[in-house]
Amino acid sequence: MVRESLGQILVTTILSGNFVLAMFLGMCPFLGVTHSVSLAFPLGLATTFVIVIASLSAYAINIVLSLLHLEFLRLICYIVVIAASVQLVEMFVKKQSPALFRALGIYLPLITTNCAVLGVALFQTARDYNFTQSLTFAIGGGIGFTIALVLLASVRERIQLSDVPGVLQGTAMSLMLAGILSLSFMGFAGLGGGA
Amino acid sequence: MINVPSNWQEFTEGLWERNPVFVMVLGMCPTLAVTVSAINSISMGLATTFVLAASCWLVSVLRHLIPKEVRIASYIAIIATFVTVVDYAIQAISLEMYEALGAYIQLIVANCLVLGRAEAHAAKTPPLGATLNAVGMGLGFTLGLTMIGGVREILGSGTLLGVSLFGPNFQPWVVMVLPPGGFFVMGGWLLLFAIWRKYRDKILSTPEKESVHGA
Numbered sequence: 001m002v003r004e005s006l007g008q009i010l011v012t013t014i015l016s017g018n019f020v021l022a023m024f025l026g027m028c029p030f031l032g033v034t035h036s037v038s039l040a041f042p043l044g045l046a047t048t049f050v051i052v053i054a055s056l057s058a059y060a061i062n063i064v065l066s067l068l069h070l071e072f073l074r075l076i077c078y079i080v081v082i083a084a085s086v087q088l089v090e091m092f093v094k095k096q097s098p099a100l101f102r103a104l105g106i107y108l109p110l111i112t113t114n115c116a117v118l119g120v121a122l123f124q125t126a127r128d129y130n131f132t133q134s135l136t137f138a139i140g141g142g143i144g145f146t147i148a149l150v151l152l153a154s155v156r157e158r159i160q161l162s163d164v165p166g167v168l169q170g171t172a173m174s175l176m177l178a179g180i181l182s183l184s185f186m187g188f189a190g191l192g193g194g195a
Numbered sequence: 196m197i198n199v200p201s202n203w204q205e206f207t208e209g210l211w212e213r214n215p216v217f218v219m220v221l222g223m224c225p226t227l228a229v230t231v232s233a234i235n236s237i238s239m240g241l242a243t244t245f246v247l248a249a250s251c252w253l254v255s256v257l258r259h260l261i262p263k264e265v266r267i268a269s270y271i272a273i274i275a276t277f278v279t280v281v282d283y284a285i286q287a288i289s290l291e292m293y294e295a296l297g298a299y300i301q302l303i304v305a306n307c308l309v310l311g312r313a314e315a316h317a318a319k320t321p322p323l324g325a326t327l328n329a330v331g332m333g334l335g336f337t338l339g340l341t342m343i344g345g346v347r348e349i350l351g352s353g354t355l356l357g358v359s360l361f362g363p364n365f366q367p368w369v370v371m372v373l374p375p376g377g378f379f380v381m382g383g384w385l386l387l388f389a390i391w392r393k394y395r396d397k398i399l400s401t402p403e404k405e406s407v408h409g410a
Contacts (some may be wrong), residue, residue: 021374022374023228023374024223024224024225024227024228024374024377025224025228025302026224027223027224027226027227028223028224028307031220031223072279072283075275075278075279075282075301075304076272076275076276076279079271079272079275079304079305080268080271080272083267083268083271110307112267112271112305113305113306113307113310114305115224115302115305115306117305118301118302118304118305119298119302119305122298122301122302123298126297126298166393167386167389167390167393168386168389170385170389171220171382171385172382172385172386172389173382174382175378175379175381175382175385176378176379176382178378178382179375179376179377179378179379179382180375182374182375182378183370183375186373186374186375
């Protein structure tokens with residue numbers, strides 16, 4: 001297997017292999033919180049932070065578990081670490097910005113069940129990334145997630161001003177918009193030599 | 196005792212009336228990611244059904260023992276255990292399927308549907324009802340996945356369950372098996388249901404008004 005360079009991983013995860021639009025990770029916040037840019041951006045940042053922490057811890061856990069031949073415990077360990085780091089972010093946001101904490105509401109603790117976070121940990125294990133590759137993968141994934149969230153939120157803010165047929169309102173509309181976004185992100189395919 | 200649903204009601208709730216995919220819109224990641232073909236959708240749906248049923252049963256059995264403060268963590272640990280079981284089982288049964296579904300089997304842990312049902316239903320219901328409800332929800336989820344997967348497979352590769360439908364001259368609509376297709380098909384189904392619901396409400400509401408007039 002040819003080792004991907006760090007630049008390749010970064011470009012792939014942000015653009016052509018975007019977590020949300022190409023790999024369908026983290027759909028719940030993607031559809032739930034993207035009413036406004038002012039919510040989408042901080043949630044994207046919080047998720048990015050959790051993704052990076054989760055990726056680093058997953059890397060360490062994987063080494064320990066491989067040494068002990070306890071690979072079947074991998075999944076349980078990953079999810080516990082993710083839950084713990086989400087708790088950390090939650091406390092941090094609550095302290096720093098109570099208004100934001102209230103606005104994000106249930107979606108903040110729900111980062112725990114965000115597939116993107118667990119997905120990073122699982123994919124980096126499956127693809128056998130080394131330390132720097134994992135870190136780049138996590139950061140790229142987080143940035144890509146934030147970009148997708150902000151893009152959809154901006155489009156939805158504009159859509160609110162226009163006249164949408166009644167039956168199309170709500171989730172169906174968001175999914176169609178996401179499909180069009182995903183279509184345009186496919187234009188990046190081949191960029192960075194990945195995907 | 197009037198509000199206690201019968202076992203049959205528990206079972207059918209998730210099948211259609213409150214279908215997890217189309218009505219509750221839960222568990223979107225696997226819904227869109229693995230539904231490139233009908234067979235993938237069915238396997239993913241059945242795997243999720245097993246995890247859902249087993250976790251809801253155990254959560255329901257232990258519902259008086261788990262302290263309220265650590266319940267989410269306990270549920271996650273229970274779910275993760277069963278997902279590991281499924282993960283290794285699929286690997287043993289069909290390596291091909293395991294490679295097709297990839298990391299998405301393990302991602303069942305992060306499927307909001309499983310945690311959602313454990314928290315919202317299983318934690319408050321006796322084991323039999325909880326398990327039946329979970330099986331119904333799981334089958335409803337499988338149905339939803341298969342409806343999306345079937346459409347994507349027919350349009351995107353011209354086959355259904357691997358059987359060619361249109362002969363060799365069919366020009367596949369490739370975008371349907373690519374990521375955007377998932378969004379479009381899912382959005383299309385939701386749109387269809389919204390139109391159907393509007394149409395049904397219109398039909399149902401007319402005779403009701405008349406009877407009000409008559410009374």
